[in-house]
Amino acid sequence: MKNGVGREIPETFKGFVSSNDYRQHQRRLIKKKATHSSCLFFKDYDEAFDQFQIKNGATLSFHHHLRNGDRVVNDVCDVIQKRQLKNLHVAPTSIFPNYTKMIPLIQSGQITEIDTNYLNGPVAVCISEGHLKGRLMMHTHGGRARAIESGDLVIDVAFIACPTVDKKGNGSGAVGPNACGTLGYCIADLQYAKKVVLVTDHLVEQCDDYQIDHQYVDGVLVVDSIGDSKGIVSGTTKITKDPVGLKIARDTSKLLYELGLIKDGFSMQTGAGKTSLAVVSQVEKMMKEHGIKGRFASGGITKTYVDMLEAGLFEKLYDVQCFDLDAVKSFARNKHHLAMSASEYGNPFETNSVADQLDFVILGATEIDLNFNVNVTTDSLGYIIGGSGGHADIAHGANVTIVLSPLMKSRIPIIKEVVTTVTTPGEDVDIFVSERGIAINPKRVDLLERLKESSIEIYTMDELLAKTYALTGVPSTIKQSDEIIGYVQYRDGSIIDVLRKVADEYIK
Amino acid sequence: MFRSLLFIPANNPSMLQNADIFLCDGVIFDLEDAVGLDEKDNARDLLNTYLTTSPSFPKTILVRVNGVFSDFIDEDLIVLNTGKIDYIVVPKADIDALFILDYKLRRLEDKYHLNSTKLICLLEDSTGINQANEIAMHPRVEGLLLGAEDLTKELEIERTTEGQELIFPRSKVVYACQSQGILSIDTPYTDINDVEGLSFDCQQAKKLGMKAKTAIHPSQIDRIHQVFSPTKEVIEWAKGVVSIVENEHKTLFQFQGKMIDKPVIERAMKILEKAKLFDLL
Amino acid sequence: MMWKAGSLESNDCLVTIKKSSQTTITIDSIVGHLFYDQIYQAIEETLQEENVDQVDVLVRDKGALDYTIRARVRVAIKRMRKDV
Numbered sequence: 001m002k003n004g005v006g007r008e009i010p011e012t013f014k015g016f017v018s019s020n021d022y023r024q025h026q027r028r029l030i031k032k033k034a035t036h037s038s039c040l041f042f043k044d045y046d047e048a049f050d051q052f053q054i055k056n057g058a059t060l061s062f063h064h065h066l067r068n069g070d071r072v073v074n075d076v077c078d079v080i081q082k083r084q085l086k087n088l089h090v091a092p093t094s095i096f097p098n099y100t101k102m103i104p105l106i107q108s109g110q111i112t113e114i115d116t117n118y119l120n121g122p123v124a125v126c127i128s129e130g131h132l133k134g135r136l137m138m139h140t141h142g143g144r145a146r147a148i149e150s151g152d153l154v155i156d157v158a159f160i161a162c163p164t165v166d167k168k169g170n171g172s173g174a175v176g177p178n179a180c181g182t183l184g185y186c187i188a189d190l191q192y193a194k195k196v197v198l199v200t201d202h203l204v205e206q207c208d209d210y211q212i213d214h215q216y217v218d219g220v221l222v223v224d225s226i227g228d229s230k231g232i233v234s235g236t237t238k239i240t241k242d243p244v245g246l247k248i249a250r251d252t253s254k255l256l257y258e259l260g261l262i263k264d265g266f267s268m269q270t271g272a273g274k275t276s277l278a279v280v281s282q283v284e285k286m287m288k289e290h291g292i293k294g295r296f297a298s299g300g301i302t303k304t305y306v307d308m309l310e311a312g313l314f315e316k317l318y319d320v321q322c323f324d325l326d327a328v329k330s331f332a333r334n335k336h337h338l339a340m341s342a343s344e345y346g347n348p349f350e351t352n353s354v355a356d357q358l359d360f361v362i363l364g365a366t367e368i369d370l371n372f373n374v375n376v377t378t379d380s381l382g383y384i385i386g387g388s389g390g391h392a393d394i395a396h397g398a399n400v401t402i403v404l405s406p407l408m409k410s411r412i413p414i415i416k417e418v419v420t421t422v423t424t425p426g427e428d429v430d431i432f433v434s435e436r437g438i439a440i441n442p443k444r445v446d447l448l449e450r451l452k453e454s455s456i457e458i459y460t461m462d463e464l465l466a467k468t469y470a471l472t473g474v475p476s477t478i479k480q481s482d483e484i485i486g487y488v489q490y491r492d493g494s495i496i497d498v499l500r501k502v503a504d505e506y507i508k
Numbered sequence: 509m510f511r512s513l514l515f516i517p518a519n520n521p522s523m524l525q526n527a528d529i530f531l532c533d534g535v536i537f538d539l540e541d542a543v544g545l546d547e548k549d550n551a552r553d554l555l556n557t558y559l560t561t562s563p564s565f566p567k568t569i570l571v572r573v574n575g576v577f578s579d580f581i582d583e584d585l586i587v588l589n590t591g592k593i594d595y596i597v598v599p600k601a602d603i604d605a606l607f608i609l610d611y612k613l614r615r616l617e618d619k620y621h622l623n624s625t626k627l628i629c630l631l632e633d634s635t636g637i638n639q640a641n642e643i644a645m646h647p648r649v650e651g652l653l654l655g656a657e658d659l660t661k662e663l664e665i666e667r668t669t670e671g672q673e674l675i676f677p678r679s680k681v682v683y684a685c686q687s688q689g690i691l692s693i694d695t696p697y698t699d700i701n702d703v704e705g706l707s708f709d710c711q712q713a714k715k716l717g718m719k720a721k722t723a724i725h726p727s728q729i730d731r732i733h734q735v736f737s738p739t740k741e742v743i744e745w746a747k748g749v750v751s752i753v754e755n756e757h758k759t760l761f762q763f764q765g766k767m768i769d770k771p772v773i774e775r776a777m778k779i780l781e782k783a784k785l786f787d788l789l
Numbered sequence: 790m791m792w793k794a795g796s797l798e799s800n801d802c803l804v805t806i807k808k809s810s811q812t813t814i815t816i817d818s819i820v821g822h823l824f825y826d827q828i829y830q831a832i833e834e835t836l837q838e839e840n841v842d843q844v845d846v847l848v849r850d851k852g853a854l855d856y857t858i859r860a861r862v863r864v865a866i867k868r869m870r871k872d873v
Contacts (some may be wrong), residue, residue, distance in 0.1 A: 241727055243526055243529070243530055243726035243727075244526055244529065246726065246727065247529050247530075247531065250531070380822070380823065381822060409852075410799060410800065410819060410820060410851065410852030411800070411820045411823075411824060411852040411853070411854060412820055412823060412852070435526070435529045436528075436529060436564075455787060467563075467564075470563035470564075471525070471562075471563060471564075471854060472824075472854065473824060473827045473855055475820075475823035475824055476822070476823055476824070476825070476826060478822060478823070506822055520798075520801075521798070521800040521801045521853055521854065521857040522798065522799055522800040522801075524857075525800055525854060549794075549864050549867060549868070550794055550795065550860070550861070550864045553860040553861075553863055553864045553867075554856075554857060554860040554861070556860070557856040557857075557859055557860040557863075558856050558857075558860075560856075561855070561856045561859075562856060
C-alpha cells in the first residue's frame, strides 16, 4: 500500500497520511509507573538482572547523553553476552560508533529488535548489511516519547546512565565527574518503563537540583565509570571556513532578514553542523546590530548558543541535549538554560511543545527531492548514516523550515528525483538553500510573495537539479534490494518509509 | 571596475569547481606561484578544459600566467584561445616584459581572431615600481597590482603591520593608475586568520588612494568589500546629488551645505555606477 | 615505466598510464556506484581524441568532475609522449 509520500508500506502497518494527521487522533496514555519511596542498591549488573528477572525477549532501553563517550550500553551488552540471553529488544535513543559490543550480539541473534532515533558507525553498517534478525524501528525524538507513553513501545527495564545520584535515588546530569547536562531523552523511560535502574559513577548524600525523580527509580547501580563526558563533543562545533558553506550561510541570513524572521521575541533552532553555525554567527551579528532580543533558542545546545544567552541575546535556552562541555557547564549554573524532555520538545500530542513554538529552524539534509522530502537517515547506497533525531519534529512545528546543503558533495548530487529514504515529508519543508540558488516550496505562497523583490535567486527544485546535473552528469540509479530490514516511523506512529538491506553488489 | 580579486591555484579542482560562487568581483586563476614547476602542464590543461566545458563561470575571469621570460609562457597564453579570458595578470611586470608580451599577444590575436587582450601588471620588484608610470601608459594595461612580498624580499626589508615600508610603492601605483584612469590594486594580506589585521591593511591602502585589493582566501572577500565599497551614506548622498541634477536640471547648486559643481557631480555618478555594478543599490 | 597526473585530493583523480599490448581502463572511484559509466566514457573519449591505444590506464578517483578527469588523462598522455 502506498502511503502519503508515495512509499510502498506493508499492509500490516499504518501508513503515513500527512504531517497533520495526528490532530485527528486522541493522545493515548498508559498508566505511568507506580511511584514509591525507596529503591534498591545493586552491587553489579548481575544483581539488577536477577532482581528484575531480565529474560529472553526482554526490552531494555538507554539514552545517549554521553554520546560517543557512553559506556553503559557496551557494559550491558557484556552482561547480555555473559548471561547468554537471546532475542532481546533494545531501545537506545541513539547508537554511536563506540557501541561496538552490540555487533556480535546482533550477529548471533541475542539482540533481535532495535528501536532508536539515530545511528551511525559500525553498528549501523552491520544492520544495513542485513545482520539484524528482527527489525530496526527508527523514531523521531518526539515520536519515541509518544511511543513509550502510549504503550506502543513497552520497556521492561530502562538503564539510565546518570552522572550524579543521591542516596534516595534522585538523579542529575548537571554535576558529577561525567556530567552531561540535561537528561531530556530518558524522561519517558523514567515514567513509563516497568523498571528503572540508574547507573552512576558518582553517589552523593543529597542532590538538590535533580531532573530524575527518585519516586520512579527502582534501582541504583554504582559503577566505576559510566563513560567519558569528553566523548560528548561531536567535533562539529566550529564555524565553517569552506567557501561553499560561507556562501550558503550568507544567503540564508539574507533570507532570514528579508523574511522578517529576526525580530524581538523570535525563537529559533539549528543543527550543530558547521554551516548552520555560520548562519547562527550571522544571526548574532544582525541581532547585535539592531538590538534584537530573542525569546528562546532550542536544541541540541552548543557553546554558540550559550554565548548568546550570556550576552543577553536570548531570554532562555531550551535544551534536550548538551552537545559540548560548555553547554554542560552552562546548564549547571545558568537558570535561564532549561531542560526539556523529548516529549516537551517534540511529541505531537504534547500541547504547546517547544517544536510548535519555533519561528524558524535550519536543518541539514543528506538528500532532498523534487517534492522537498528530506532524507537524513541513509546515504546514496542505502547505508544508515543517521536518522531523524528531532528533524521531522521541528520541521513540522516551526513556522518556517529551511534546509541547507551544497548541491553536491564529492560529485554526488544532493537533490534527487526521489529520495532514498523519506525522513521528513516535503509538506513540512519550506525553503532549500544551496550555494547556487534557493528553492521555495510552491505551497508557501506567502513566502514566495514576500521574496518577490529579493535579490536572492529563486529557482524551482527542477532547475536546481538541472544545474547540478550540468556539473556532475546524470548519475546511475542505485539498485535497491527487496529485503526490508526496518522502518522509519513518523512522530505520530505511522510508517513513513521502509529501510532496505544494502544491495549485495555494494557490500564489500 | 573591481573591489576584490581572488587568487586561486589553477591546479586545484575543488577551487575551480566553486570559482563561480565566490563573492569576489573577479577570480585570478593562477598558473604561476601557486603551481609547482612539475605541475605546470596539469594546471594549464585543467584550466583549459574547465574554461571550455564548465557550465558556469565567475563574472570576471583573469589568469596569472608564468613570467614572460619563462619556459612556460607560450603554452600558458594558448588559454586565450578559449575566448573566456577577460584579463591576463602579468607577473614581474616591467617595460621589457611588456614589450615581449605585447608581441606574443598580437601574434596570437591574429591567429585566433581575438579581441585585444587586456592586462593587469603585477609590480613586484624595484624595476617595476620605478617604471610604474610607463607601464600604466601602455594601451593594453587596465590595472596595476602591487606585489609587496617579492618587493620587500628584494629590498631585504621586513613587512610590518603599520606598513610604512609600503607607503612609497603603494603611492607610485596609485598615482600612475590615477593619471591614466586605470585601476590600482593592493597587495594581498597573507595572514588569513587575522581578520582585524586584514581590515587595518585595507584601510591603510585605501587611505593612500588604492581602489581594490587582492585576496588569497575566500574568507577575506567580505572584509575587503566592506572597506572598498562605497558606504551606504555615500551612496545616499550620491543619489541625492544625481536626483537634483536629473529632476531640477541644475549643474551648480548647494547640497547638504556644500557647493556641488561638475567634478563633484561626476564623482556622484561614478559612485552610483559602482554601487550598481556591485549590487549595492 | 609509468606516467602519472593529478592527485588524490578531494574532487581530483590520480591517473596512471603505462604502455601495454592492448588498452585497458581500470577505475577505482569513490562515486563508482553512481558515475562509473561516465568516468569510463570520459577516459575512453580522451584516449580516442589523443589517438592513443595500447595503454593500461588506472584512474583513482575522489569525486572529480568530468573535465578534471579528461584533463588529467590528457596530461598523463602528454607526459608519456614527452619521454618517448
